[in-house]
Amino acid sequence: MIIGIPKEIKNGETRVSVTPALVARCVSLGATVLVQKGAGMPAGFADAEYAASGAKIESKARTIWKNAELIVKVKEPLESEYGLLQNGQTLFTYLHLAAVPDLAKVLLKKNVLGIAYETIEARDGSLPLLKPMSQIAGRLSLQIGAYFLQSQNGGSGVLLGGVPGVKSGAVAIVGAGNSGAHACRIAAGMGARVTILDLDTRKLDMIDDLYRGAVTTLAANPANIEAAVANADLVVGAVLIPGAKAPVVVTRQMVRQMRPGSVLVDIAVDQGGCMETIRPTSHESPTYKRDGVVHYAVPNMPAMVGRTSTIALTQATEPFLVRFIEKGVKSAIEETQGLAKGVNTRDGKIVNTAVAKALGYA
Ligand SMILES: NC(=O)c1ccc[n+]([C@@H]2O[C@H](COP(=O)([O-])OP(=O)(O)OC[C@H]3O[C@@H](n4cnc5c(N)ncnc54)[C@H](O)[C@@H]3O)[C@@H](O)[C@H]2O)c1
Structure with a gap:
């Protein structure tokens, strides 16, 4: 599995979606991880640390979006990234689609499998990635x-x-x-x-x-x-x-x-x-x-404390990322408790009921 980690471009964002330690774990499980040059710098993680963990450092965001089957981000794609999303790609990030209907349209048009951190549910109904x-x-x-x-x-x-x-x-x-x-x-x-x-x-x-x-x-x-x-x-x-x-x-x-x-x-x-x-x-x-x-x-308030936030976020996303690599994304969704609730868009449809209602699709 090729996993892409683009640098976050939202105003003032300092978080990154993987730490070097998480890259090392993904690589040890057989994944290829493409990390954009400088992606971890605002959170205090140098390119050299990612490279030492087995990541491939790419200078251009475009190369990452084009080659990765799974894009792992922190914030939702911004307008300048809409064109970079590939048809059928899997996107694992905070989406908050209810607030960005235009992004929802792009994800549907491109058949993106959009898995939103904020709607993944734990067994007790709580939201572990939020x-x-x-x-x-x-x-x-x-x-x-x-x-x-x-x-x-x-x-x-x-x-x-x-x-x-x-x-x-x-x-x-x-x-x-x-x-x-x-x-x-x-x-x-x-x-x-x-x-x-x-x-x-x-x-x-x-x-x-x-x-x-x-x-x-x-x-x-x-x-x-x-x-x-x-x-x-x-x-x-x-x-x-x-x-x-x-x-x-x-x-x-x-x-x-x-x-x-x-x-x-x-x-x-x-x-x-x-x-x-x-x-x-x-x-x-x-x-x-x-x-x-x-x-x-x-x-994106947590960006004010990018290092603490990156460590806290990646510790929460790690078990899901590991499942994606071990099982493949689609099987992981079927087999992992609460992950299906995270799926917001799939095959050109909004499949999360609350999100569909909020956007007027249901
Ligand atoms: N701005 C940021 O940077 C940032 C960062 C993290 C989370 N958030 C957002 O903060 C919000 C809260 O997240 P959370 O994890 O604390 O949620 P949560 O589910 O843990 O808590 C929300 C609470 O709101 C209560 N509630 C719902 N409707 C209510 C109403 N009408 N009146 C009073 N209480 C009501 C619920 O009972 C619940 O206790 C979310 O929108 C989340 O996405 C924003």
Whole structure:
């Protein structure tokens, strides 16, 4: 099997889809791995390390896309890569197709077997390839929020942890899954006043048990969300309906009630965002102000910590990649628990129900 690892080209992306150690494992199983020159550099992995692990270093992305039957990436192909996708090729990456209908059309037209990291399911229904990046994004959301609350960065000048005699900042987190729970952990660690909301009461039970009242848990109904947002210095959006476009849980009306200079971090922007006033931003230009509130909505936040993220991501993708090499992609899909749920496009059709619904194909 020939596996291609192109350099990521999304704005500010620093992750790479394999480490040298993973290349060595793939090669030991009989695969040929083509790695684009410089692909691992932003994450601190030199070409020489990949070469020493048995990779073939290719200077051009085009050569990799043309020759590999399996392309392993981190982010979805961008428009400039659409033409590089080969007919019938297998693509293993984060796709988030609900947010990029044009890419879905390309994958269908080219009969690409598109396996999305974010919809692969573990036995218990959890999402093992989304989890590590969500945890990272959740933890980052607090340091980002704290940074943009600083006066010089356009914020209201609130110190989230407060200081003795001055009340600490208020953080509202909507969604208590992987990213929300990790945002909560850092927010509580900073000494902020934290409110976390979810529809799933089991998630709230867990948070309540863990923090023993130090964090407020609330059912995510519109009235509770509105009250929490109005009082918050920082709102973190962390909801997910797997494969589907994110539901809007924070409306413009709620945002208007916030103090000027307060901050929104919408982690769910990769699924279209869960705040009415959100639009995607980039690492180059990460924020904009609307209604006096700082909006942050970078869809690839883990790229800020490319080395940690690359190691965390590749540890999660490794078992699947190994199965692809050992069994062949098609048999691996049939035989590996949860992998079929990862298949978003196959033979010119959208085969994941939630993705098909979100894109209006079902
Ligand atoms: N921006 C980035 O860089 C980045 C990085 C990683 C993950 N993400 C995204 O973050 C989002 C969250 O991922 P996750 O792994 O934390 O998901 P998760 O499934 O672990 O948690 C989502 C939570 O949202 C809750 N939820 C669903 N609908 C809700 C609603 N209407 N109101 C309140 N809660 C609701 C669910 O009950 C669940 O607890 C996803 O869109 C994911 O793709 C973005």
